[in-house]
Amino acid sequence: MNLRALACVLPLAALSAGGAHARTERLALVVANHQGGGDLPELRYAGRDGQRLADVLVDLGGFERADILSVIDGEGGDVMGALDEVERRVARAKQGGDEVIFLFYYSGHAQNGVLRLGQTQLDMQTIKRRLEQSSADVRIAFVDSCGAGAMTREKGGTLAPPFVVAVDEGLSARGQVIITSSSASEVSQESDDIQGSFFTHYLATGLRGDADRNQDGKVTLDEAYAYSYGRTVAATSVTRSGAQHPTYSYDLRGAGDVTLSEPGGADVLIDFPAESQGRYFVVDLDRQLFVAEVDKDAGNASRIALPKGQYAIKKRMDSHMLMTRLSAREKGVFTLDEGAMERVSFADDYAKGTPILSDRIADQVGFALSMGLGAQLVLDPGDDGDLFPGLAYVVIEARGRNLVGERIMTSADVGFGGTRVERDVPGGTLPADVVHVQGGVNVLWTTRLFDDAVLLGGGGRLAAMYWQHTFQDATALPAGVEPRQWYFDFAPGLVGMAGWSFANWGHAEITARSSVMVYTYDTVRPVFPVEALASVWFDF
Template identity: 40%
Template sequence: MSLGRLAALAAAACGLTAAWAAPAEARIERFAVLIGNNAGEKGEVELRYAEDDAAKMVDVLKDLGGFPPANLVLLRSERADTVRRTLIAMNDRVRAAMSTPDTDILYLVYYSGHADANALHLGPTPLSLTEFEQLVRGSAASARLLIVDSCRSGALTRVKGGTSAPPFVIKLDQRLAGQGMVTLTSSSGNEDAQESDELKGSFFTHALVSGLLGTADADRDGAVSLEEAYRHAYESTLRATSRTWAGAQHPTFRYDFRGQGKLILTELPVHASLRSVLRFPRGRSYLVMRDSSEGSVAAEVGTNDAARTISLRPGRYFVRGRGPDFLLEGAIEAEAGQAVDVGDERLSRVMFARLVRKGGGVREVAHGPVAGYQLRTPLVAGDSPCHGGFLGYGIELQHIGIASRLSACRSGFQNEHLTARNDELGLDVRLSHAWDLPVITLGVGVDLGLAVMRQQFETRGDAPDRHGLAGAFGAGAGVTVDLARGLYLHLEGGAQTYVLKQRRAGSEAAEMAPSLAARLRAGVGVSL
């Protein structure tokens, strides 16, 4: 986002407040209509979180924005005629409030759901964008803020909307009635607005709510202005969606303003006695969920956020911090009027492989290389143990692990007539299941492999080299201990059955026969 655009938004925010041209002692009343609808027109994929996003906005405006509950209207799954009547009724209330001397009005309208180039899709009933904009623009409020989190089509992250359409921009007439209006949209004209299962909401509204809770307070003055909220929502949305299949999403703004000043959306210290404050260290990002790890996401503190403090309702929260190769997880009790420092010592470290086995969508797969020492007991009487090494790569899914290993070892024997050296090059694939304990991980598995064998002799006579091929199968158990930075120690033992050609004593002919051996592997791996 260019500095010019940010400067323009700052000027817009300034203009909204000063345009009221009221004395310093003027009373400010706040009104808001928040609309969420998961359903769209026929053929459009149903959204999961649009209505929840609207409810989150209600909570933060009521708790920190100074919006009285009586002035907040939440519409969930309502049709176009209900939305139209509600906006008209709210305009009447705003007009009546404006008739009171020395009163300024902030009027906020929020929408999350489906839309196309012409209309909001409130289930099967459309509401034209022109009419929607005019209902907000025609309000007598001193300052009007319209927030639209909407777009179209659907894919891996459930982009918000239903059917493909040409790129569009929600256009709003910049020659507005009244004294000031700013419109924020969650994406630019040729992009989709995306939802996230991990966040249990849209990227844009999640970033906006987190910012209003405190992470957007860039100047640390205890208040979040419109400019700060938009800057935070823009940067956080762009950063998060740049990693999704649908691609980066760029929030936009449109404005019409006069004057100077700053529009404050939420104030933190004013409500400190009724709220709990969580403070987070720098260097990693944190998600805060209500009640448990399965609860709704209350807020997020990004790795690059300058403000590391959020204001929450008292209660129990589950905090998840993300490191380079691990998560930090734990429950936090947030009490009214208290500030809690959420340091690493309050949370438990969980490595990525454990996260995969834990499930819940935090991480779907972990993988990485492993290498180490291998020992196999003799396959035939008189041979020595086979010492060597192995190199492999493993993939961990929620319920099963898959690993391939390339190994090499050498054994031999010696008598009065000759010295023999046996070399083995093997490849095996292992399927396993693991159980995570507090310190270690235990696993059991079965494997299937193939080995190429070469036997060389040193003797005074003529003893040509021998080559052979052996199949192998077996089962065993292993233990893993997590180290730092994704590293882990792995110890694995098991019984192996080799099927190979063997010469019996007194016979020149070689016959296929099984041979039982034990195998031990010890190595170091890294989880990516």
């Protein structure tokens, strides 16, 4: 029996069996929860950590976005239900002859060997047993929480740097690996500086290429673990809570390579040449997100992989920053030229990269502008529809996010529309042109789902509505009928919306509004405008 080092990797390259190469299905479940119940403090970055790892899996790990399930701020039952769904997908893939890799990730509170999911709890050993019972060929778990080492302690969990696993030659990889962010007795820590947990931050950065020790364009599991272990221990050794030591537990056999990420094949590669040294931060300027950190010594080149976009690279000096912009809209390799970096004061840092993200994109203050089309119908039990006819209109809306509170959006809108109706007049009907103008202010409570791809919101609205009727042939009007008539009123109401993010810079929304106003011209009665809108938003 020959022994070899196991290279476990996330796109989880081909697993071979009997000389035939089966298709490999990749599934992931990302669980994040900011609340731990009781007197545990609210976490700020659990959702963002989950989003960062999911992004890396999609960008570089061969995962499809649709195959990454997520449970954000859910309960224990939600997690178990998601595990059931994963297993159903595993079974379907296995029936089709595919081999399956399943990755489980958790970021949140844990205490005394249980995951704390809001007001519910889920025993770590329950999760471990579900992984062991899964039909997936390879199961990999990353658990980023306090005391997460309780999950690896039971069967030989090891607190140590890089590991080597002996496997039998000629067999494809099968089994599971569990990696945790800390030992059973240690605290896992978040950092405002890196806007996330130390462990997940270094894991994601390593998978983007900084952990690729042999520069073969692939990051294996042992490379990722060694990198995140070393960086996590070093970064936390100077914190108030003390050093945090990632641990692992493995039960893996076979000779198949499982690759976690393949940064060498990414659209955008950023090279840090051998002569560069220091700590570099990379910020996605399109989203103002802190995406990677490279801490290197002179003498060895380093490379990280990113999707296409607009980036800033900055290096912190004692009294200032060195910064440069990188436009990477096209596929290519970009080399950092530190001599060309701009000297910038800390106050003039144009890429803060520190929006405080939780499970939503948006605990930061932000703004958005939209244009859309709407349709309005006024429910008026005292009229046959000619006073307030149904019509289409164009709407422009400006919105502020978190200006008055977390998850609260405030906006102002204006709409213009018109139609033509046959107005009832004494002796018959006459055609009239109808112009409708409205403006409103809205206050919405919002939440985001599915890795921030879906935005839901609801709240209140106060609108000012104006209608004007102009008869086309004033000479045909009976005596006493004005050729131009108008009506104005305020209309309080409700609004609900759902949005879908289709790009870093924007999203689409559908909105429903309902309101009430009191008609008082010749009689007093309530009327009820209802509206539906579709709009495209540009996010800033």
